[in-house]
Amino acid sequence: MHRVLVADRYRLESPIGRGAMGEVWRATDEVLGRPVAMKLLLGDDSDAQTAARFRLEGQTAARLSHPHVVAVFDFGAWEGRFYLVMELVEGRSLAQELAAAGSLDAPRVAAVAAQTAAGLASAHRQGIVHRDIKPGNLMADADGTVKLGDFGIARFVDDPAAALTQAGQIVGTSLYLAPERALGRPAGPASDVYSLGCVLYQLLTGRPPFHADTATAILYQHIDTAPVPPLRLGVDVPPAFENYLLGMLAKQPEERPTAQEVADWFASGAWQGRAQSLPAPAPAAARSRRAAHPQGAGRGPATAHAPAPAPARAVPVAAPARPGGPLPAAGPLPGTAPGSGAGTTYALPQVPRQGGRGRRALPAQRGVGGARQFVRRRPRVASVIAGSVAFFAAVLVGMALFSPKTTTAETPQVEIAVTPSGPAGGADH
Numbered sequence: 001m002h003r004v005l006v007a008d009r010y011r012l013e014s015p016i017g018r019g020a021m022g023e024v025w026r027a028t029d030e031v032l033g034r035p036v037a038m039k040l041l042l043g044d045d046s047d048a049q050t051a052a053r054f055r056l057e058g059q060t061a062a063r064l065s066h067p068h069v070v071a072v073f074d075f076g077a078w079e080g081r082f083y084l085v086m087e088l089v090e091g092r093s094l095a096q097e098l099a100a101a102g103s104l105d106a107p108r109v110a111a112v113a114a115q116t117a118a119g120l121a122s123a124h125r126q127g128i129v130h131r132d133i134k135p136g137n138l139m140a141d142a143d144g145t146v147k148l149g150d151f152g153i154a155r156f157v158d159d160p161a162a163a164l165t166q167a168g169q170i171v172g173t174s175l176y177l178a179p180e181r182a183l184g185r186p187a188g189p190a191s192d193v194y195s196l197g198c199v200l201y202q203l204l205t206g207r208p209p210f211h212a213d214t215a216t217a218i219l220y221q222h223i224d225t226a227p228v229p230p231l232r233l234g235v236d237v238p239p240a241f242e243n244y245l246l247g248m249l250a251k252q253p254e255e256r257p258t259a260q261e262v263a264d265w266f267a268s269g270a271w272q273g274r275a276q277s278l279p280a281p282a283p284a285a286a287r288s289r290r291a292a293h294p295q296g297a298g299r300g301p302a303t304a305h306a307p308a309p310a311p312a313r314a315v316p317v318a319a320p321a322r323p324g325g326p327l328p329a330a331g332p333l334p335g336t337a338p339g340s341g342a343g344t345t346y347a348l349p350q351v352p353r354q355g356g357r358g359r360r361a362l363p364a365q366r367g368v369g370g371a372r373q374f375v376r377r378r379p380r381v382a383s384v385i386a387g388s389v390a391f392f393a394a395v396l397v398g399m400a401l402f403s404p405k406t407t408t409a410e411t412p413q414v415e416i417a418v419t420p421s422g423p424a425g426g427a428d429h
């Protein structure tokens, strides 16, 4: 295969690596006389679905032209194998960078955030969701410029027919999968922002926000566990950076910033800021407008924002973790009200939005309405609590009515079995 000429034009020089769908080669475009990267679909994987996904990767990426997206030059078939010709990124992926360094410092991660989010925003403006943001798909060239590649499982937001995955199958890596996708809902631009948040968290701390022995356990954590703030892990990161990152990891898609907002915020240098004050609730009009576009699809190009973020909401914090120690066990998000003393609260800095768009306040901030919101978001938890209360009441009434006149020491013990309850709609992976 070495020094082979593909399609009478591309001379294969040396292998770069191999992924799930194909092998990537360093090659030379002999017509234009420039180095390129060529992905060749693996011979033994060339079923119709894989070939369709491979073609879609080329067509999707070819629609994008952005300094932080790997450019696609050509696509074709040669000797029964599909190939994709791309811009050659002379460097290494962030997965490799991470493996070599363990973790990256805050300025480097902020640069990665700004650049990747800018590339992502350009895809979102085209109606394209990447769906597979992970360190291996972020490539850094020799001067550290990051480019987003591998649109292999991207699909157009507004084209459900383009779904090339089998029904019920969640494509993507569970470590970076947004909660809504773990629940089997479609991916939207906000899902990419969540995945990027997971990647940034991993770059900063050396570990993804959630990890467990099984993909299912990880999915549950994405749905219902608050990430441990990086500062609690002993990571040297400015509080404003941490707050914003936790906002990208919000469980509700509509509470996350858009990719363009992420790009602008990190590029502005606001991440170097200090602690935020407690948030003010967003205006009702802004909330309803936000809810009308939960995934951010169909928005026009995002606008530039002022560098200083305004706090918008508090982020519940998980139990303290020992720096460098294991993550706390999975558990439900605490509904801790700000200032309740049950845990530190963090304010999410909010980039001002054009037209006064704002982020929703957390239930705890909305007083009585917060309880209603909690019940709406956690129907199973609420029904388990209600059921347990009713059960206890029935037991007490029964004991009062039917128990013989005995002393406390003679009263038989009542055992109550609590049935564990998980999130609805858990997905197979």
Ligand SMILES: Nc1ncnc2c1ncn2[C@@H]1O[C@H](COP(=O)(O)OP(=O)(O)OP(=O)(O)O)[C@@H](O)[C@H]1O
Residues within 6 Å of the ligand: 016, 017, 018, 019, 020, 021, 022, 023, 024, 037, 039, 070, 086, 087, 088, 089, 090, 092, 093, 136, 137, 139, 149, 150, 152
């Ligand atoms: N345009 C490119 N320039 C330079 N290296 C590239 C380019 N595209 C991919 N690579 C490298 O080639 C290797 C294989 O990439 P590929 O996209 O096929 O798989 P992957 O992203 O590692 O895994 P998967 O596709 O299974 O998610 C990776 O090391 C990647 O960094």
